[in-house]
Amino acid sequence: MNIFPVRRKLLSFLTSLSTLWLLLGVGCQYVPPHVFWPAGFIAMSTPGALLMNGVLLLLWLWLWHRPVWALWPALLIFLFWGQHTRYFNFSSSEASLASEEEQITILSYNVRVFNVYQHLHEADPGLPEREMKWVAEHPAEILCLQEFYNEKGDKTYDSRKRVGKQQGREIYVGKALTNSAGAEFGLAIFSKFPIVKKGTVSFDRPTKNQVIFVDVKLPSKDTLRVYNMHLESMAIEEKDVEAAVQSEAGLKTKGRNIARRLKGGFIARSHQVNKLLDHIQESRHPVLLCGDLNDLPSSYTYQQLRRHLKNGFEEGGNGFGFTYNGKLPIRIDNQFFSDRLELLQFDVLDQIRFTDHFPIESTYVLNASSAESEE
Template sequence: MLRKILSFLTSLSTLWLLVGVACQYVPPHLFWPAGFVAMSLPGALVLNGVLLLLWLWQRPLWALWPALLIFLFYGQHTRYFTLNTPDAQPEPQEQRITVLSYNVRVFNSYKHLHANNPQLPEQEIQWVAEHTADILCLQEYYNEKGDATYDSRKRIGKEQKRESYIGKALTNKIGAEFGLAIFSKFPIVDKGSVSFDRPTKNQVIYIDVQLPSKDTLRVYNMHLESMAIEEKDVEAAVQSKIGLKTKGRSIARRLKGGFIARSHQVERLMNHILSSQHPVLLCGDLNDLPSSYTYQKLRKHLSNGFEEGGSGFGFTYNGKLPIRIDNQFFSRPLELLRFDVLDQIRFTDHFPLESTYVLASSSEASVD
């Protein structure tokens, strides 16, 4: 009886894996159910791993099939768990490019965000300002000119001898700016934004910087459409039979809208990246899982920092949901020397990503 159950589950996991991987290539704006199937793929990966252990216990020869699936879909596993080690022979200091990307959650400027710690905004901005990175990509950025605490453009930029480019999503009634920001110790020689095909407060901005080698590097900062779900909604849906139906439908509708919006956005973004004549570094809040169409679209042409240099699970969301939605992608001839998720830094609901790159060639290169 147990073997029949295991055989059924093995067939199920195989079909689940095949369909789930296929759905990563289907734009949700053309077929939105693909977004949900791709999102479920980690479940298939875990189930297949459990089946491997159970077959080894029950009938070792039959364990060859789940083992083969792990081998064939190894690249799917490393999107969620890796064991890389830092480069043992880093390049000279002057050739390194150090990067920090961070969703700063408007520097906790709203009262409810710092109610338990009034010093939280000051502590966060000071930490970001004093970080030694050459390039800072900040999402959910906030700047209030003239304010002792929230004049972040001055504190992170001018006072630290960094040039800046701010992509404003909106300006409130007191003139405070919300949006994206890129700060650079390297000279900014060009800048701009990626236009989307429909109105949204989400953005992608970019700068071209001149490196000491005289090469030009293009740096993108992205904040794609939100997942639009909160932990409290998920908890309410799980804990209440009534909530499971009403909240579940609401969550599903919001997820569907996010899948569709991000699939449009990532296509515009990827087209812009492919037109670049310079090596590309893409940082930011993807708001999607590594098994998604959005991630796959970028991963087809760019390398991922966590996959290349991360260690462990690399969760970037500072909450109860174990997910990785913040990323750094890069093109050749950039090479990654080090990548870390700073999960000890808990100012916001995201962890910062810290990395070091080097440009392997003095010649400029476009994306593959």
């Protein structure tokens, strides 16, 4: 019996299925989850469709010596190459004629409240001090810190003083919470350049997550607007994901809760990113947006930002660029920037393991040809 026709029919069916899946996944990246929440789940599955299409390409080439059968999955890879580079990329550092004085180095880092809680440093009591020292002494001109914590007068946790004043940096803190002891929680931007304006992007909804911004005056006399964001959390524990995939009982008990939390996050972030983009589009300065997106590169949130700004990893990253320091291989921390900035280097510092996020360090230069004229 000739099994080739059977194989061909099966692969044809799977190719049609993966094509439909890919088109749906990409299409749902443009659908606001607050309008149609299932779109968030479909968009999230896009990497599965990309992987399936790649496997089918290899199977077509392997099972038949006539490569014409592989043309369709190869065409899909070509047409949706931008989807692939959101997850895996190869780039080289850009050579620039800009002097060191013209270059701007940015560090974006979710510092996890500098591990102040005992359960975060119980196994390593020196962890908070090492993390604070590393952040304070980092040479970047601008630091964007998420899950920021400051405790005035404390030897370890007086971060306004240690990261700011002692290092010659100006600071703007967006406080999400001040506890009974006066300690501050929220977002912070530290800058060695003068801060000439600062503020918060209002989401018009009760939330501890927020976006803050500063306008800094560069040595060139141009102004750069820097946003620091921490959008609605996924609020999912790794142990719940593990329980959901290990057994049917776990899937029933934990899976439903995970889905509910994902749905709420999709909806909240779709509102937040629209508010953020409205604010960004009103800026007359070049824009740099850093922070914890709490969403995947195949999401509506990411797609909306990518439609208006370039992404640091896609422009200059290497490898998978995972930014979550845990068992889940995901990239949720990002830097986006406007056309008026040129990216020279982008690095995920995955050797720095103080928190459940890896820092992102990038170097930019403001193109002289597109620099704004200041009044």
